[in-house]
Amino acid sequence: MATPRPTELPRSPVATVRYRVCHETVYDYAHPVTSARQLAHLQPRTTDWQSVFASTVRIDPTPGEQSEGLDYFGNRVLRFAIDGAHERLAVTASSELEVRPHTPTPRCSSPPWHSATRPPLDLMAPGALDIIQFQNGSPMAPALIEAGRYAARSFVGERPWLEAMLDLTCRIKSEFTYDPSATTVSTPVSDVLSRRRGVCQDFAHLMLSALRALRLPARYVSGYIRNDRPAGTSEALTGADASHAWVSAYCPGHGWVDFDPTNGKLADTEFITAAWGRDFSDVTPLRGVVLGEEGQSLEVRVTVRAL
């Protein structure tokens, strides 16, 4: 689905970066699994600012069936099935791609925040239905009134959209604690909000809930951040070494802009987009149904190298 290209905002002075990403998932089953069907969102999508040169997925054991396609959101999906006993499943996705600068600088001007709550006038325009779709709540990021109340402090009066968005992004970073032990993949947003802790996925869902409660269109982005240290910075970003999640929000006339509430910043060329959807459940990197007795361990390794 084509997205209106942000044209008016000046770009941050970052150069195009070329990456090699390797995302490896290994399941070790306590008992042999007799059959498995899996659905993967592991091959990064091409966007206006991201070109994917090559993307391959290696699966061990070799699946009996395998097919590729695009999902409703235009993400690349891979479906595969393994019939026959196996005690281990390893899925390794390797991609080579380029990310070009596409994010406004924090000081850019933008219209008042509430202008982004108005649905687009021309629904025939490409991508227009997307804006409405992402204004609505979804299973893991419902439009929660209490999340809206939390965000309301950032969205006041005629405050410019970008400023308000950045304020919320930074507030989540400073008012919430990054704590991998606090939540699981299915922790509801209301718990994250009341306990003030979680991981990138939780912060993205919380921010989506808040924005949608205010009727601001926003979508969930699953991807990666570079985990080598870019020259001139002293610290790696939180969420490196694994897949990452952040939020993309829409502003009329400017298009979709990415915000990372986990790191409290705009997301530019150090962020690699894999897939987007309404929330995690739309773009789970690897989901599946297996037949066998209970007991499994999971290991995920992500390496991102700037070339």
Add this chain to the structure above:
Amino acid sequence: MNHAAAEEMFATYPVAKGCFDELLTGTARPRAHWSALHRELTATSPAHIRDRLGAAERQIREIGITYNVYADPKGHDRPWELDVLPMVISAEEWAAIEQGIAQRARLLNAVLADIYGAQTLLRDGSVPAGLILGHSGFLRAAHGVAVPGGVHLHAYAADLARSPDGRWWVLADRTQAPSGAGYALENRLIVQRIFPDLFRSMRVPHLARFFAAQREALMNFAPRGEGQRGDGPTLTVLLTPGPYNETYFEHAFLARYLGFPLVEGGDLVVRDGCVWLKTIAGLKRVHAILRRQDDSYCDPLELRADSALGVAGLLDCARRGTVLIANALGSGVLESGALLGFLPALSQRLFGEALQMPSVATWWCGQQAALEDAIRNMDHLVFKPADPADAFEPIFGQDLDRGGREALRQRLCARPERFVAQELVRVSQAPVFTHAGAIGARGIGLRVFAVATPAGYAVMPGGLTRVAGRADARVVSMQRGGGSKDTWIQSSAAIDASFTLLHHRVSAGDLIRSGAGITSRVAENLYWFGRYSERCDDTARLLRIVLNPALHDSEDDGNALAPLHALSRRFGLLGEEATSPLAVDRALLAAATTTENPLGLAGNLRQLERVAFNLRDRMSADNWRTINGLTRDPLFGRPLPLSDTLNGLNRIVTSLMTLAGYALDGMTRDHGWRLLSLGRRLERLLFQCLALESALGEGSGSGLGWLLELADSVVTYRSRYLSRPEWLPVLDLLVCDNANPRAIAMQAKGIKDFLHRLEESFGPCGHADFAPAAAALEALDPATDLHPESMRLRSAIRQITTAAYAVNDRLAERFFTHVQSHHWASAGAAVGAGAAVAPDLTTADAA
């Protein structure tokens, strides 16, 4: 019958106030199409009518028509409430309804095709985009799936109500997996038997053609394989969420009537891009699925990951076009009252036609103008969820006080898109029989049904008339304790009464003899049906003997109580704690009459009923009536005097013999029957071995009369020996006699034969492992081995017991759904550092 009595029959029928009266005109005369029924009622004595009512109620109880209500304290089988007075509609009026419903179905199908395709209607504003894109029923994974024949909506139902001015309106559309068509058919079968002459004279059209049309249409639309492995004749299955669903009875009934196997998600599997049914003979290709399961639960891989009911990969099969799913996945999105208001314009926009069957005035509050109107007119409106996922009870504006109105206004303004506002309809009234046996009036609604056929939508001539639970009820609903009626269209045309689904033409290619298509789940239930019916029989016989006071002064000199109590303990009827004679008697009585001991009679009957419930689509009405009679026997419930308890046990034994008779006399000799028989034989063998071991355990001092009675062999023994029971002849009769249906040798021989037959079709099933134990039994020598101290006898009994358990395990492994279906929704990892482990989801395992 004089005029006064006729008046009396209708004396209790109230004059309609502010609503339309189906029966009477404004001048209190019966309407023309009701006059025949009115005459019939006034010409019949109230006592006679009460008899007919009683007959209908008995029939419903016996057949076991139920409508489950989740968390209903009455349990999972509340009887269907049928009012036997049919609702009558004139032919002219029906013609208009029929046309309107067919048009509406066509329109809704076109809307679905657009939503899951080009989405032009969303872009041009014909349907508010937010209404669909924000609806939980819009399944994105189903977008772009090319459905066979362009049909998304195969089965459609509409809920109609008649307003005071006599016009019919649609209150709601059912597009997901409409229920009720089967209940309508069941009502018809009962009511036409109560008023046979009237039914004929009023020329009421039959329902069978409608179901035939549905069956043929599904076969017609179903994709055909291209010579793939195992691709036999077109196979359509009915997919049910299982016995705990509120309309499971209907699923089983329809499956049997339409001739489709009734399957649960666990019976289906996806391989090579196709859907297959797991049968005891291997996988069979499924071409069409009539689903009664909500779409979001149909595929845990692509839809709700927490669904334990679905078939992983089903959606991808739909995407590949290898299976027809009716209704198409995603069709539930139209079950939103929010859409009703847009349909007239959509009909114009898509067909250039006026909408013939209008919806009751309904507004989606997600639009500003509608929201303002709704708040202004709150008193005259009922507020409902726009998205069925947002389950809240309808809110009647007129019921609210000032505070309530303000609270509702705030809820509406906070999330207006979650509400629809609907004009309140005063529904019409129709005559019903009250429990007092008089005629009263209740509000009614009409659910009508349509199915897609290659020639367009066909509408069921009739429908399910739903009756409000209370005289003043404003909502007509089954879940709220309402009832239902048969619906008669009075027609002038000649009726082709010869048509029934049971007589459809079968060609030579359709002939099925092997019965190898039995699903693994059905096979497992049949086997356990055999085992539990025998176990119930054994339990009842044992209790009948051990509770009988005559035991203490029988002609048999030996001690009978000690071995009987030992057997009762080993069989689980007596716990360790029951040691004193008083405690023993109490525990045995409880085992006979209460469920407090799960291994007691009531507990075992409950297991039998559960297994039978899972087999309901394969049970004849007679069979089911017997099972219902068993579990509802007056023996269970309150404590009875001992004599009544013993009488009750006699009744149970007789009914169980009836049940065994059906299996012997009424079942086709297919592999399913063999598995049932194997279950029965194995159970009987195990029990008889246990009984003998208990007797042998007491040594030669044990009484023997009880042993003969337990094995139903008293008469045979007496006729042969004319003497008191002695060890040698008793052991010969109960262990070695190949002609005694309860002898261990006969069970062993039967088991060997059945295993042999199964092996002819399926390869090794354990015959080779069982045969040596059977041979050891045959090798017993009456001259040396048939006495209580014989070690060879004891060892042969031990050996055959062990072998029987091994056969049980072998059958389970070979034929049943033995794979522990633990599903994991593996979630990958999006949680920054560290691994993500998804919650484990375990499917409910049937056994």
